[in-house]
Structures are given as structure tokens and as C-alpha cells.
Amino acid sequence: xxxxxxxxYLVEEAVKLVAPFLADAQGxxxxxxxxxxxxxxxxxxxxxxxxxxxxxxxxxSGAQNFFEFLIGSLEDFVVTNMGENGRKxxxxxxxxxxxxxxxxxCGMLPGGDxxxxxxxxxxxxxxxxxxxxxxxxxxLHGIKYIKHFMGPFWWLAPLMFPIEVISHxxxxxxxxxxxxxxxxxxxxxxxxxxILAPVVSTLPMCFLFLLADCIQAFVFFMLTLVYxxxxxxxxx
Amino acid sequence: MRKGIMVVLSTIAMVAxxxxxxxxxxxxxxxxxxxxxxxxxxxxxxxxxGIGQGLGLKAACEGTARNPEASGKITVTMLVGLAMIExxxxxALVINLILLFANPFLG
Numbered sequence: 139x140x141x142x143x144x145x146x147y148l149v150e151e152a153v154k155l156v157a158p159f160l161a162d163a164q165g166x167x168x169x170x171x172x173x174x175x176x177x178x179x180x181x182x183x184x185x186x187x188x189x190x191x192x193x194x195x196x197x198x199s200g201a202q203n204f205f206e207f208l209i210g211s212l213e214d215f216v217v218t219n220m221g222e223n224g225r226k227x228x229x230x231x232x233x234x235x236x237x238x239x240x241x242x243x244c245g246m247l248p249g250g251d252x253x254x255x256x257x258x259x260x261x262x263x264x265x266x267x268x269x270x271x272x273x274x275x276x277x278l279h280g281i282k283y284i285k286h287f288m289g290p291f292w293w294l295a296p297l298m299f300p301i302e303v304i305s306h307x308x309x310x311x312x313x314x315x316x317x318x319x320x321x322x323x324x325x326x327x328x329x330x331x332x333i334l335a336p337v338v339s340t341l342p343m344c345f346l347f348l349l350a351d352c353i354q355a356f357v358f359f360m361l362t363l364v365y366x367x368x369x370x371x372x373x374x
Numbered sequence: 375m376r377k378g379i380m381v382v383l384s385t386i387a388m389v390a391x392x393x394x395x396x397x398x399x400x401x402x403x404x405x406x407x408x409x410x411x412x413x414x415x416x417x418x419x420x421x422x423x424g425i426g427q428g429l430g431l432k433a434a435c436e437g438t439a440r441n442p443e444a445s446g447k448i449t450v451t452m453l454v455g456l457a458m459i460e461x462x463x464x465x466a467l468v469i470n471l472i473l474l475f476a477n478p479f480l481g
Contacts, residue, residue, distance in 0.1 A: 312461065312465075315461070315464065315465055315468050316457075316461040316464055318468070319461070319464030319465070319467050319468045320460075320461075320464060322471070323464065323467055326471075353453055353456075353457050354457065356453075356454070356457075357454060357457040357458070360454055
């Protein structure tokens with residue numbers, strides 16, 4: 139490739155200016171980019187949330203209105219699909235959705251990098267989801283949660299158990315790879331199109347990828363909801 | 375049509391097997407086979423994904439045409455289904471990215 143593309147990440151440059159002791163000999167930060175951007179997005183969400191909840195009024199306006207709309211519609215969706223049990227797990231689900239949405243969109247901003255373009259961020263979230271729904275399964279059903287893995291008949295259990303365990307372990311793997319492949323693929327396609335035809339081809343693709351970001355965040359949220367629903371349900 | 379597919383696939387198989395006649399596991403052979411594998415694999419994944427998503431989209435359009443009031447729920451279900459089918463093609467893409475940029479057989 140004749141083009142020499144070196145992306146400039148604004149948060150990374152800012153941290154290098156403010157805290158030069160964090161950079162090693164070649165000038166690269168010791169904190170990886172995805173961790174840095176995840177922390178920056180978390181700080182941003184804390185600040186926005188704090189501003190939105192400072193003055194709560196009966197007739198909402200501005201940031202409070204936007205967040206009421208978002209969280210209200212998500213809660214309706216969760217309760218419609220999961221029943222009243224959904225209210226117990228709704229904060230985790232909503233946090234996952236908003237965090238992943240902001241992570242994905244951060245990659246679209248100039249000078250920004252999406253932490254979800256790195257496999258490690260996604261793997262961390264997927265492992266958390268796996269542990270979380272199994273935690274709820276054991277908490278609600280006790281040791282009888284194992285019956286979820288046994289299949290419909292008791293004599294099928296030795297056959298069904300390995301299959302069910304493998305399929306349950308495939309869930310965090312697929313969550314990770316789906317999110318990683320989508321966001322990394324967007325970055326690569328944008329970089330390649332930029333080499334071919336700088337602005338004309340990348341701008342329309344940006345709109346498609348904005349839509350794909352939102353859909354991927356929603357799919358992660360939806361799959362976590364489905365797994366929690368499976369953990370909440372009664373085994374046969 | 376089936377005969378055409380058989381002809382194409384057997385040509386590819388013969389070309390692939392003939393690669394072994396060259397120097398054993400030299401770098402050029404690995405690079406060429408990897409390029410062929412990634413391109414072909416991604417094309418097959420995209421074809422299957424296209425067919426699957428097309429069928430899903432067809433059912434969603436028919437459902438909305440029969441019952442325009444339910445179009446919101448149908449659209450949400452369709453989008454989730456499309457994302458799930460797309461993830462299968464994404465798995466192929468991830469394997470290809472690994473083969474192209476972090477090939478374990480090339481140094």
C-alpha cells in the first residue's frame with residue numbers, strides 16, 4: 139500500500155501531554171487505547187448523567203427529557219419481553235446498551251477510537267454477561283439450576299449435558315466476535331475506502347455504519363435479555 | 375447448473391492440490407493458498423448471508439403488508455434477525471482477518 143495511514147487519537151495525545159510518565163521509550167502510552175477510551179466514555183457518561191439528574195422536575199426538559207425517553211422505552215421493552223422480573227435486571231441491561239452504543243459511536247468521531255474495536259473490551263463484557271446470567275440462575279433456583287442443562291427427559295441427561303455446556307460457552311464467544319467483527323470491520327472498510335477515494339466513498343458508508351453501531355448495541359442488549367430470560371424461566 | 379458447480383469446484387481442487395508439487399511449505403505457497411482461502415471463504419459466507427437475510431426481509435415485508443399496524447414489532451424482529459444472520463458472515467470475516475494479519479503459518 140502506498141498510503142501511510144497513522145491515525146491520531148485525541149484522548150491518547152491529550153494523556154501523553156498531561157502525563158508523560160505514562161509513555162514508554164518509543165512514545166506509546168503504557169495504557170492501551172481501548173482501556174483509555176473506555177475510561178473516557180465512562181467519565182463522559184457520569185458527567186452527562188449527573189447533569190441530567192441535578193434538577194428533576196415533573197415536566198422534564200432538555201437532558202432529563204432525553205434520558206427519560208431512552209430509559210423509559212428500554213424499560214417498557216424489557217418488561218414486555220421478560221415480565222416483571224425484568225425490573226430487577228433492567229439497570230444492568232440499560233447500562234450495557236448505553237455504554238456499548240457510546241463506545242461504538244465514539245469510533246465515528248474524528249480523533250476517536252472505539253474501545254469495542256478491540257477484542258478485550260468485548261470479551262470482558264461477554265464474560266460478565268455469562269457470569270451474570272448464571273449468577274441469577276443459581277440465585278433463583280439454587281442447585282436445581284443444573285436441571286436447565288439436562289434436557290427434556292432424565293435419561294437424555296448424559297447426552298444433553300455436554301451439548302448444553304458447549305452451547306452455553308459458545309454464547310460469550312459469539313457475543314464477543316459479533317461485536318468485535320462488526321466494529322473492527324467498519325474501521326477497516328473505512329480505512330480501505332479512504333485509500334481509494336477519500337471523501338466520496340467514506341461519507342455514505344459512515345451513515346450505514348452509524349446505523350450498524352446502534353443495531354449492534356441493541357443486539358447485545360437483546361441477547362443478554364434473552365439469556366437472562368432463559369435463566370429466570372422454570373426448568374422442566 | 376449442478377454440473378457447472380461441479381466443474382468449478384473440481385478445477386479449484388486440482389489447482390489447490392498441484393500447489394503441493396512446488397517446494398514443500400515454502401513461504402510463497404502458504405501466502406497463495408491463504409489468499410485463495412480468505413477470498414473464497416468470505417465470498418461463500420457473504421452469499422449465504424445474503425440469501426438468509428433476503429428470506430428474512432421477504433417474510434418481514436409480507437407480514438407488514440398483511441398487517442400494517444404491527445409494522446413496528448415486525449421491523450424490530452427483522453432487524454434483530456438480520457444482525458444474527460450477519461454475525462455468521464462476521465465469524466468468517468474474523469477468521470480471514472486472523473489469516474491475513476496474524477497468520478500463524480507465516481513466521
